[in-house]
Amino acid sequence: MTDRRQRLFDKVMSRVLVLPNGCYQWLGPDSGTGRGGGYGRMCVDGATMAVHIVMWIIRNGPIPPKKQLDHDCPGGPFRLCCNPDHLFLVTHKKNQKLRDIRRRCLTT
Numbered sequence: 001m002t003d004r005r006q007r008l009f010d011k012v013m014s015r016v017l018v019l020p021n022g023c024y025q026w027l028g029p030d031s032g033t034g035r036g037g038g039y040g041r042m043c044v045d046g047a048t049m050a051v052h053i054v055m056w057i058i059r060n061g062p063i064p065p066k067k068q069l070d071h072d073c074p075g076g077p078f079r080l081c082c083n084p085d086h087l088f089l090v091t092h093k094k095n096q097k098l099r100d101i102r103r104r105c106l107t108t
Contacts, residue, residue: 023081059084
């Protein structure tokens, strides 16, 4: 890992609680309660970024065009989880389908 990536990783992990299921629960600021809210946020080079995206890039490099990250946390989707082992690449369409399935499971 490069020095820059290690510094970013250390910065993230200084604000993480590691849960028994392996989730890295972000304890810092988040994106609020509005549409698309609830994701961890942090400052990188003066810009606000989603923490789970920062962790993905540290581990795997840039997110390919037309791809998004989705959470696959044991026990359910956790927007504050930033463990790159709990993230996977999907298309926007697949991400929306998975979101709808999760919503239905939570309401039944």
